[in-house]
Amino acid sequence: MSQSSALPQMVTAISAPLRGIPIAQASGLSTLHTYYHALFVAHGPQHWWPGRTRFEIIVGTILTQNTSWKNVERAIANLRAAKLLSPAAIRTVSSATLSKHLRPSGYFRQKTKSLKSFVAFLYEHHAGSLNRLFATPTATLRDRLLSVRGIGPETADSILLYAGKQPLFVVDAYSRRILERHDLLPLEAQSNSRRSYEQIRSLFESHLPRDPQLFNEFHALIVQTGKLHCRKSNPLCPDCPLSRFLPASHHPSTTHQSPVASHRSRIALP
Numbered sequence: 431m432s433q434s435s436a437l438p439q440m441v442t443a444i445s446a447p448l449r450g451i452p453i454a455q456a457s458g459l460s461t462l463h464t465y466y467h468a469l470f471v472a473h474g475p476q477h478w479w480p481g482r483t484r485f486e487i488i489v490g491t492i493l494t495q496n497t498s499w500k501n502v503e504r505a506i507a508n509l510r511a512a513k514l515l516s517p518a519a520i521r522t523v524s525s526a527t528l529s530k531h532l533r534p535s536g537y538f539r540q541k542t543k544s545l546k547s548f549v550a551f552l553y554e555h556h557a558g559s560l561n562r563l564f565a566t567p568t569a570t571l572r573d574r575l576l577s578v579r580g581i582g583p584e585t586a587d588s589i590l591l592y593a594g595k596q597p598l599f600v601v602d603a604y605s606r607r608i609l610e611r612h613d614l615l616p617l618e619a620q621s622n623s624r625r626s627y628e629q630i631r632s633l634f635e636s637h638l639p640r641d642p643q644l645f646n647e648f649h650a651l652i653v654q655t656g657k658l659h660c661r662k663s664n665p666l667c668p669d670c671p672l673s674r675f676l677p678a679s680h681h682p683s684t685t686h687q688s689p690v691a692s693h694r695s696r697i698a699l700p
């Protein structure tokens with residue numbers, strides 16, 4: 431992904447306002463689109479998702495649950511060294527051997543079952559072919575992925591966006607936290623439920639051009655912002671590229687409460 435390919439897309443669409451997301455008057459872009467622009471200018475392209483093949487990306491989306499990317503990289507390196515980074519190899523290797531290679535990623539027994547389940551699904555419905563998998567209509571494929579053991583909405587959408595290049599926005603704890611701290615999270619989405627996930631996904635998708643490249647970059651930029659600035663405790667607002675959008679009542683310079691403290695009474699963040 432290059433900067434030159436992403437920038438022109440940022441000015442192509444103007445989205446309609448929805449509850450809690452006003453149009454940014456000065457630029458004509460939706461507020462979320464303006465956030466994207468600010469993050470892209472600050473951090474540049476993130477080059478997600480790291481992976482040499484679509485299957486490796488899918489493996490990464492499954493292994494990254496509840497662990498750091500460094501641990502995922504170690505597990506993927508094990509799989510590569512053992513020549514197990516293909517659906518056919520994962521299908522035939524024993525669960526015990528696969529578990530051994532996945533151990534660095536944590537929860538390795540669960541992840542062994544998830545990876546085996548995904549590959550079983552791939553063979554049962556798509557003859558083991560990722561081309562056939564991604565030729566399936568997106569909504570149908572998403573429903574099918576969600577029925578696979580160990581694949582929840584965030585993993586399904588990561589597979590569809592990063593491996594399938596489908597325009598699905600990936601919602602995570604960081605995106606939820608940033609929206610909430612900026613007073614952009616609709617009341618009905620203020621829970622950690624599956625319904626709330628879908629509402630936040632819909633909010634992003636309806637206020638941005640349905641461009642997989644943009645969704646790819648925006649999600650990666652949100653993760654970067656969450657890691658560098660929007661921490662669960664003690665967010666580093668003054669140095670954050672989104673600080674100018676922080677509601678005045680929550681800004682550290684105008685309140686003794688941090689954005690975390692000011693909201694904690696209203697919603698329990700992930």
Ligand code: SF4
Nearest residue numbers: 659660665667670673
């Ligand atoms: S660190 Fe502060 S300014 Fe940055 S996204 Fe979080 S709440 Fe907003």
